[in-house]
Amino acid sequence: MEPNPLILLAAGGTGGHLFPAEALGVELMKRGFRVRLATDSRALRYSGLFTRDTIDVVPSETVRSRNPISLARTGVTLATGMAVAIYLLRKLKPAAVVGFGGYPTLPPLIAARLLRIPSVVHDANAVLGRANRFLSSYVSAIATSLPGVLDRDPHLASKTTTVGTPMRPAILAAAAVKYAAPDTTGPFRLLVVGGSQGARIMADIVPGAIEKLEPSLWGRLLLTQQVRDEDLGRVRAVYDRLKIKAELAPFFTDLPARLAANHLIVSRSGAGTVAELAAIGRPSILVPLPGSIDQDQFANAGVLSQAGGALRIPQAEFTPDRLASEISALAAEPAKLAGMADAARKAGRLDAAERLADLVVKVAGI
Known part of the structure; x- marks a missing residue:
């Protein structure tokens, strides 16, 4: 039997990124999908939906300064992350990759683009984050928590859906x-x-x-x-x-x-x-x-x-x-x-996880 389709979630290792990923993961699992999380080492302390055997650590680094040495180190780390992400996606063969912001999302989402795997980014802020802004032109679809985030950019607005912020079960x-x-x-x-x-x-x-x-x-x-x-x-x-x-x-x-x-x-x-x-x-x-x-x-x-x-x-x-x-x-x-x-x-939305899951399934063509 063929295994159920896998959706790979990518998020920075902070609660603001991990919690919406967890909420979407719960909803996707209800629908019969398998889920894994690509993130940085900070998420290994995380004790929610994802366990160590469902977490893939991808090297990444934030641009912390304009110092040439610092920029070079960041570049090397991101390049290493790209190699790891390409290997990971070829091995896992996900039906789609969903990013939730933060620099750890860059390697998996760029790898998805190179390997022609459907992809989505979700941004919970009223202003698109820098990592998601960079990725926005390369992904299949953009999901936002709030309306009007990309109204001034017609090219991006045409592939943007407002879904809200997915809420974990405790919320x-x-x-x-x-x-x-x-x-x-x-x-x-x-x-x-x-x-x-x-x-x-x-x-x-x-x-x-x-x-x-x-x-x-x-x-x-x-x-x-x-x-x-x-x-x-x-x-x-x-x-x-x-x-x-x-x-x-x-x-x-x-x-x-x-x-x-x-x-x-x-x-x-x-x-x-x-x-x-x-x-x-x-x-x-x-x-x-x-x-x-x-x-x-x-x-x-x-x-x-x-x-x-x-x-x-x-x-x-x-x-x-x-x-x-x-x-x-x-x-x-x-x-x-x-x-x-x-x-x-x-002002709140309680059905955001369902709405985002609908978008992911549509983008994945499942």
């Missing part, structure tokens, strides 16, 4: 939990997350903001905050002094359930985070990571803020005073929080 389960607005005298649950690039600013700003809240709110506050190991001591000292009920950790394995359980979330605005807040329907204060060439996090946060589901605060304006003011105002207006939760939910 779909959290989305089933209805938002319950806080009582003005009851507990107020606040979740602060920052991701690998955002926890430091949260450790610098949030404790000072909490200290500036009215003491009456201290007693109501149930705070959960992602804090790096090196910042735990100083952050804990502030909350202990204020007698704040706070749970602090560098990482939360059950983040979807925690998103659903809280009244307000303070976070960076990576594409995955914004999509999950929308899918679950939770109000948020979003602080885009500055310095990005594409300003993708600023654009991502703008999608939810324009929909009425979030407040967007640029990092230059993210001060203890400003954050304390916003938290105090929202804690005093449960109806506004409920309205933000509803607006966020209306």
Whole structure:
């Protein structure tokens, strides 16, 4: 008997890339397809759908500087990745290759083009990422999470489909939990997350903001905050002094359930985070990571803020005073929080994995 068709998924080794790949993988497996993941070595720590025997590590490297030596090293690594990817695709013979962004997607997607294998890239951001931008002219189809991403490029827009961001099962389960607005005298649950690039600013700003809240709110506050190991001591000292009920950790394995359980979330605005807040329907204060060439996090946060589901605060304006003011105002207006939760939910899509799977099957001609 012929084995079921294989779809090779390619993604950078971060949650923002891996989680949508996992969600699509779950949907494709429901439809009887086999799936494998091509990625970098970071994903070997990943404990989701993909296990070590279904992960293929392809060498890759990000362009980190314009230094000639650094560029040469990056070029050699990517060339090695290309050789590995071509060998891998010839061995696996996938029906299609689907990329989710990040430099580790370059070798598998370019190899797919050279070997005439149908391919798709998915981008979760409001601005197409650099790797996907480079690949966009070479792939069979482009899937975006948000509408209008490529409207200014007719050549690419003609092969672009808006599908949303595929959601892993844990997010779909959290989305089933209805938002319950806080009582003005009851507990107020606040979740602060920052991701690998955002926890430091949260450790610098949030404790000072909490200290500036009215003491009456201290007693109501149930705070959960992602804090790096090196910042735990100083952050804990502030909350202990204020007698704040706070749970602090560098990482939360059950983040979807925690998103659903809280009244307000303070976070960076990576594409995955914004999509999950929308899918679950939770109000948020979003602080885009500055310095990005594409300003993708600023654009991502703008999608939810324009929909009425979030407040967007640029990092230059993210001060203890400003954050304390916003938290105090929202804690005093449960109806506004409920309205933000509803607006966020209306901006979310829960069927994105199915829609992307439909596109992949169509492109693969299966």
